[in-house]
Amino acid sequence: MSAKIPYKTYLTEEEMPKTWLNLKAFMKEQHEPFLNPATGKPCTAEELEQVFCKECVEQELNCTDKEIEIPEGIRNFYTNFRPSPLIRAYFLEKMLDTPAEIYYKFEGNNTSGSHKLNSAAAQAYYAKKQGLKSITTETGAGQWGTALAMAAAFYGLDLKVFMVKTSYEQKPYRKEVIRTYGADIIASPSDTTEAGRKILKEFPGTGGSLGCAIAEAVETAIKTPDCRYVLGSVLDHVLMHQSIIGLESKTALDKYGVTPDMVIGCMGGGSNYGGLIAPYMAEKLQGKNNIRFIGVEPASCPSMSRGKYAYDFCDSAKITPLAKMYTLGCEFMPSPDHAGGLRYHGMSPVLSKLYHDGYMEVRAVKQSEVFKAAEEFARCEGILPAPESSHAIKVAMDEAIKCKETGEKKVILFGLTGTGYFDLAAYKQFNEGTMKDYIPTEKDLERGFASLPSVGN
Amino acid sequence: MSAKIPYKTYLTEEEMPKTWLNLKAFMKEQHEPFLNPATGKPCTAEELEQVFCKECVEQELNCTDKEIEIPEGIRNFYTNFRPSPLIRAYFLEKMLDTPAEIYYKFEGNNTSGSHKLNSAAAQAYYAKKQGLKSITTETGAGQWGTALAMAAAFYGLDLKVFMVKTSYEQKPYRKEVIRTYGADIIASPSDTTEAGRKILKEFPGTGGSLGCAIAEAVETAIKTPDCRYVLGSVLDHVLMHQSIIGLESKTALDKYGVTPDMVIGCMGGGSNYGGLIAPYMAEKLQGKNNIRFIGVEPASCPSMSRGKYAYDFCDSAKITPLAKMYTLGCEFMPSPDHAGGLRYHGMSPVLSKLYHDGYMEVRAVKQSEVFKAAEEFARCEGILPAPESSHAIKVAMDEAIKCKETGEKKVILFGLTGTGYFDLAAYKQFNEGTMKDYIPTEKDLERGFASLPSVGN
Numbered sequence: 001m002s003a004k005i006p007y008k009t010y011l012t013e014e015e016m017p018k019t020w021l022n023l024k025a026f027m028k029e030q031h032e033p034f035l036n037p038a039t040g041k042p043c044t045a046e047e048l049e050q051v052f053c054k055e056c057v058e059q060e061l062n063c064t065d066k067e068i069e070i071p072e073g074i075r076n077f078y079t080n081f082r083p084s085p086l087i088r089a090y091f092l093e094k095m096l097d098t099p100a101e102i103y104y105k106f107e108g109n110n111t112s113g114s115h116k117l118n119s120a121a122a123q124a125y126y127a128k129k130q131g132l133k134s135i136t137t138e139t140g141a142g143q144w145g146t147a148l149a150m151a152a153a154f155y156g157l158d159l160k161v162f163m164v165k166t167s168y169e170q171k172p173y174r175k176e177v178i179r180t181y182g183a184d185i186i187a188s189p190s191d192t193t194e195a196g197r198k199i200l201k202e203f204p205g206t207g208g209s210l211g212c213a214i215a216e217a218v219e220t221a222i223k224t225p226d227c228r229y230v231l232g233s234v235l236d237h238v239l240m241h242q243s244i245i246g247l248e249s250k251t252a253l254d255k256y257g258v259t260p261d262m263v264i265g266c267m268g269g270g271s272n273y274g275g276l277i278a279p280y281m282a283e284k285l286q287g288k289n290n291i292r293f294i295g296v297e298p299a300s301c302p303s304m305s306r307g308k309y310a311y312d313f314c315d316s317a318k319i320t321p322l323a324k325m326y327t328l329g330c331e332f333m334p335s336p337d338h339a340g341g342l343r344y345h346g347m348s349p350v351l352s353k354l355y356h357d358g359y360m361e362v363r364a365v366k367q368s369e370v371f372k373a374a375e376e377f378a379r380c381e382g383i384l385p386a387p388e389s390s391h392a393i394k395v396a397m398d399e400a401i402k403c404k405e406t407g408e409k410k411v412i413l414f415g416l417t418g419t420g421y422f423d424l425a426a427y428k429q430f431n432e433g434t435m436k437d438y439i440p441t442e443k444d445l446e447r448g449f450a451s452l453p454s455v456g457n
Numbered sequence: 458m459s460a461k462i463p464y465k466t467y468l469t470e471e472e473m474p475k476t477w478l479n480l481k482a483f484m485k486e487q488h489e490p491f492l493n494p495a496t497g498k499p500c501t502a503e504e505l506e507q508v509f510c511k512e513c514v515e516q517e518l519n520c521t522d523k524e525i526e527i528p529e530g531i532r533n534f535y536t537n538f539r540p541s542p543l544i545r546a547y548f549l550e551k552m553l554d555t556p557a558e559i560y561y562k563f564e565g566n567n568t569s570g571s572h573k574l575n576s577a578a579a580q581a582y583y584a585k586k587q588g589l590k591s592i593t594t595e596t597g598a599g600q601w602g603t604a605l606a607m608a609a610a611f612y613g614l615d616l617k618v619f620m621v622k623t624s625y626e627q628k629p630y631r632k633e634v635i636r637t638y639g640a641d642i643i644a645s646p647s648d649t650t651e652a653g654r655k656i657l658k659e660f661p662g663t664g665g666s667l668g669c670a671i672a673e674a675v676e677t678a679i680k681t682p683d684c685r686y687v688l689g690s691v692l693d694h695v696l697m698h699q700s701i702i703g704l705e706s707k708t709a710l711d712k713y714g715v716t717p718d719m720v721i722g723c724m725g726g727g728s729n730y731g732g733l734i735a736p737y738m739a740e741k742l743q744g745k746n747n748i749r750f751i752g753v754e755p756a757s758c759p760s761m762s763r764g765k766y767a768y769d770f771c772d773s774a775k776i777t778p779l780a781k782m783y784t785l786g787c788e789f790m791p792s793p794d795h796a797g798g799l800r801y802h803g804m805s806p807v808l809s810k811l812y813h814d815g816y817m818e819v820r821a822v823k824q825s826e827v828f829k830a831a832e833e834f835a836r837c838e839g840i841l842p843a844p845e846s847s848h849a850i851k852v853a854m855d856e857a858i859k860c861k862e863t864g865e866k867k868v869i870l871f872g873l874t875g876t877g878y879f880d881l882a883a884y885k886q887f888n889e890g891t892m893k894d895y896i897p898t899e900k901d902l903e904r905g906f907a908s909l910p911s912v913g914n
Binding site: 006007008010012013079080081091109110111113150153154172173176177179180181182375378379380381382383384419421422424425427428431 | 463464465467469470536537538548566567568570607610611629630633634636637638639832835836837838839840841876878879881882884885888
């Protein structure tokens with residue numbers, strides 16, 4: 001028993017990372033810069049600082065510092081919900097009867113129910129430090145809005161969350177959590193912004209879109225004194241904040257002398273997976289390991305596996321800068337898959353570059369097989385996983401089953417980013433056998449690619 | 458920094474308790490025995506074993522063994538969701554600007570969202586060990602049903618959950634979690650039992666009641682081969698299983714040389730509070746400490762503070778044995794307070810006896826002040842608490858504020874039993890200012906007391 005690796009490993013507060021890892025500083029080549037769509041020129045720090053906090057912009061553009069200090073004020077808030085456990089999936093291994101060793105890093109043990117709080121904490125802290133009074137953001141399903149509301153409450157910032165109107169109406173409880181933490185929540189499109197009023201006039205009765213909610217949040221940030229806009233994924237500084245996931249995982253595994261053979265995670269905008277792989281990928285970039293990195297995306301929105309590596313808008317309203325990334329085109333219409341957090345047309349520029357340069361693999365999976373894996377996982381490991389996170393579970397299980405077939409005792413690490421407590425309508429469909437799988441046709445993809453901008457491409 | 462007590466203390470798996478503490482073995486006088494309402498005589502083990510698992514009945518009647526081993530098969534499942542953190546409420550202390558030290562034991566970090574899993578694990582394990590094929594239970598709000606579904610899935614038992622029909626219809630997601638873990642969930646009253654059919658005939662279209670659901674679950678257990686009924690609170694063996702909460706808390710606090718001046722918890726059936734106080738109360742019963750024990754109940758259902766110490770049915774359908782306990786009468790109709798888990802007419806016989814003998818205090822609080830405390834807590838400590846648990850938060854905050862006034866540096870330990878993710882309709886009422894407080898009138902109480910049985914009293 002004494003040599004046995006425990007089910008859960010929690011680092012002590014002293015062992016928690018005091019620096020984030022800036023993966024870009026290890027990359028031989030950087031991804032291409034953000035472009036201003038109007039001028040076709042790289043965005044300057046000044047331009048970005050109109051919208052984002054100064055410190056976040058500095059981090060966004062920093063390609064040289066390998067480590068960036070996590071300020072004490074952020075580490076202080078991190079103790080509110082971190083360290084998160086690294087769990088040895090003994091029960092899952094037993095259920096699969098596999099020789100593989102499976103570990104997962106569980107980021108769902110907080111009220112936001114996901115890893116999003118790692119970056120929300122950092123961005124709210126920097127906003128406060130800059131002397132701002134308020135921040136704005138958008139939210140679709142609500143996880144990001146909840147995380148940012150928690151962080152804003154902690155640091156004493158006002159927050160306006162623009163929530164896509166259909167979600168606002170369909171998910172009254174998500175709205176209520178956000179309100180309980182003291183944030184203002186506004187159904188988008190709203191009459192509080194020009195962008196919102198324009199949409200309402202053109203499409204009365206519309207349920208809104210993420211693109212419109214982003215436009216409203218950005219407009220509000222720009223027009224409100226001492227206010228900035230905050231984004232929950234995709235951008236490099238968000239990935240860097242999430243590196244705490246990988247750093248904690250590695251510190252825990254190093255204690256046992258364990259190095260994973262593969263690191264698996266789901267990818268929407270890419271921030272959690274970018275964070276999970278950070279320390280291991282940094283080593284790989286230095287030729288120090290040969291770990292397989294497998295990012296998982298939904299077959300319904302295969303940004304990386306079937307997308308193009310091109311310049312594109314980060315949002316469907318075409319108001320953001322252009323990023324060079326794998327994309328299905330900002331007007332690609334993903335089907336109503338339940339993994340809302342993965343329904344994004346593009347992908348983190350950092351992960352896109354790594355994939356393009358051959359450092360990682362990607363796998364696309366269908367949602368019905370994802371929910372099957374989720375349910376099997378829940379019944380033996382206890383945790384009810386979020387649909388997004390379950391994409392990683394599915395591929396981890398597939399790999400463990402391959403090990404059973406070959407007899408190889410591989411070490412699998414995957415990211416369990418969140419819980420599915422607010423996704424029970426999806427589980428209901430699965431339990432009732434009415435869940436559908438969506439796979440875009442070549443025609444669907446062509447329509448999406450047709451929306452790629454000419455600037456930059 | 459090195460001497461600072463961390464925010465969260467997790468025991469290692471080796472440090473986790475290997476025995477439960479049987480508080481009754483420390484009591485100078487035992488509570489009076491369960492009575493068979495038909496005969497007025499104490500229930501025999503044989504009678505109880507018709508309904509409950511053999512090992513649970515033995516534990517129920519055991520007043521002599523101070524410690525009872527937690528079998529490895531249960532400890533194994535406990536690692537799925539334990540140890541739970543003991544949290545130093547630094548953020549709450551700062552917010553209240555109090556000299557008090559506040560600690561809380563958080564039992565909500567699992568999919569059932571509460572402490573219920575501690576006893577569900579034990580009872581499902583013993584059912585499996587006895588060679589049973591299935592178990593039955595009832596659930597109101599759904600936490601207990603979820604916990605038992607998780608445990609039944611883990612041990613490979615069939616489970617039928619009778620869920621009060623109004624909850625079944627109003628809380629489709631609770632139902633869905635239970636189903637995801639593979640349990641059968643049946644709206645009560647149902648046509649699967651005589652009890653259900655009788656009620657349906659008499660009251661077509663009724664929304665059901667907990668009493669009716671219990672009757673259906675017990676009937677099914679008795680009539681099904683290799684099946685027993687399982688209960689989530691009130692009974693002595695359930696309290697004993699929950700002693701792991703107090704044992705872990707004490708082990709963690711002992712590391713820092715900290716002894717609480719008061720231990721606070723909410724009380725519905727009493728199992729979580731009985732478990733939290735167990736090791737400290739055992740010491741007090743031996744004259745080894747002078748800790749104040751403050752149980753908190755809703756003003757809307759003041760079983761202990763305004764109830765009678767008398768024999769009463771454990772359920773409103775009058776099918777259970779009679780227990781000597783503080784009770785408002787089994788026909789007392791609690792108002793629609795949101796802390797569903799505390800809306801119980803009676804109270805654990807063990808806690809009732811301790812209160813009767815002067816070893817503990819009780820405090821009744823109004824729900825609007827409870828939600829105010831809950832929201833303040835959520836904003837600084839991060840966790841969105843369940844309405845039930847928030848009763849303890851309210852009194853802990855009151856006591857901390859008293860310390861501020863007197864300048865005393867008292868140590869407060871309270872139990873945070875669960876999360877409020879499924880209680881957002883209640884938070885909505887609070888956020889919108891439409892929440893009401895209910896306090897029973899003397900007449901309401903008289904009506905309840907009129908339902909006390911003559912047997913035993």
